[in-house]
Amino acid sequence: MHIETKEILGKWKEYTLTNNHDMTVSVLDFGGIITKILVPDRNGTIENVVLGYKEYKDYEENPNFFGAIIGPVAGRIKAASFELDNKTFNLTANDGLNHLHGGPEGFHQVIWDVSSFKTDDTVGLVLTYKSTAGEAGYPGNVDIKVTYTLTDNNQLFLDYLASSNEKTLLTLTNHTYFNLCGNLKTTVHEHTLSLDSSEFVELDEQLIPTGRIVNVNGTPFDFRDERAIGAGFNDDSEQNKIVGNGYDHYFIFDKNSDTQVVVKEPIQGRMMTVKTTQPGMVLYTANGLSEGLPLAEGLSKKYQGVCFETQASPTSLHYAELPRIILNTSEIYHHQTVFTFSLMDS
Template structure:
């Protein structure tokens, strides 16, 4: 187990966590961005399985949110406003008429305070940030701690803690794009994915939840038994077409299975499982990814990665029946998501 640190562009630090099995995770203090995750395939070949820029300066304009911590609220807030306690709060409209991923002052663009730690069983980073009352239009002074822990079982544990002195919306997530083929060899068409979910959220043409929940039965959104991601890329289902011929949808998790997500990439043999305390997740298959970004491993292209954004639902600010994003003043926000890597 060890931690390496290097200066980046004279203004950021990158921390690389390595366990005894040779798995490593690299993280910037800027945005808490996961820049690389190196894991072996079935033959022991270690390769990067996430999307990140080749040139670090490109993270300054990280409009795809590669690897970033997202907050205060992950996802889209309809009309860039919400009502709370008989008061209307107006946010930055940075996605058409809507507010996306905390806006331009979101957590993906702050430099976090980082405290590395090392034990016999794990190596990790504790990232802290204080978001001031009114920042981005949100109420309350919020103290946030996100801990990245890498274990000798090839687990990457993301632990989110927060508290606020005012009642305020918060739901934190990480926006890493995974590609288990390694070194961006293929798109994610052939990734087999299972999700412990029987309902997903219907979207309108602006990718805003309509308030309706759709049962997955008989649709390309039924991942209760594993299926190819590519099934939804060329399907005529209206919800796939709205999302740019793919997925950009919130799934309500049933929490029936021991793991909420399993991803398998047959060519490499890599397997990733996801366990989370969160009530749901956004499945995003890089439908809007441009074709000219210079990434570590090659140029970007559509469907080059898949995100599993575990979180509550910002649709709860405008509709009943969705997992709430409201944190009461003085209460603790505590959530966990664990990614485990293996091969077969």
């Protein structure tokens, strides 16, 4: 177990965590961005299974949010404003008329303070940041700590801890795009997905959740039994079409199983599970990914990765039946998401 550090562009640092099985996770202090995750396939070939830029300078803009910590609020806030205790807070509109992923001043754009740690069977990073009242338009001074822990069992733990001196909004996630084929050899069409969810939230034409909770029965959103992710890309469903033929929807977890997500890539044999304390997640299949971006292993294309954005829903500001994102001064925000990498049975 060891940690390496290198200077990037004379202003950032990249930390690479390595366990005893040659799995590595590389993270920038800028945005807490996961730039690479290297894991073996069934033949022992170690390859990168996440999307990242070829040139570090491209992370400065990063309109696709590759690998970043997302906050204060992950997702879209309608009309870039919200009310809290009869007071209106105006945010920056960076997605049409709406506010997306914390806006241009979101946590994906800040430099986090980083310290590292190592035990007999773990190695990790503690990232801290203090968001001051009014930053990005949100109330309250918010102290945030995000811990990345790599274990010797090829598990990556993401722990989120935060508190605020004022009532505010908070739901954090990580926006890594996964592609288990390794080194971007193909798209995620043939990845299979099992998802512990019988309900998703409908979207309107601006990709704002309508608040209508839809049962997945008989729809291309039913992943309770394992099936290929790409099966829904060209479905006639209006909800698939509205996001550019694919998925960009919030799924509410049933919590029927210990693991909420199982994703497999049958050719190389890699498997990843996602276990989280969050009430749901946005499944995003890179429908809007720009073509031709210079990534580490080639040029970007549609459907080249899949994001599992575990979080609560900003739509709860308007629909009380959805998981809430209000953080009171008396509360501690604490959530964990665990990504476990292994191999499919032969």
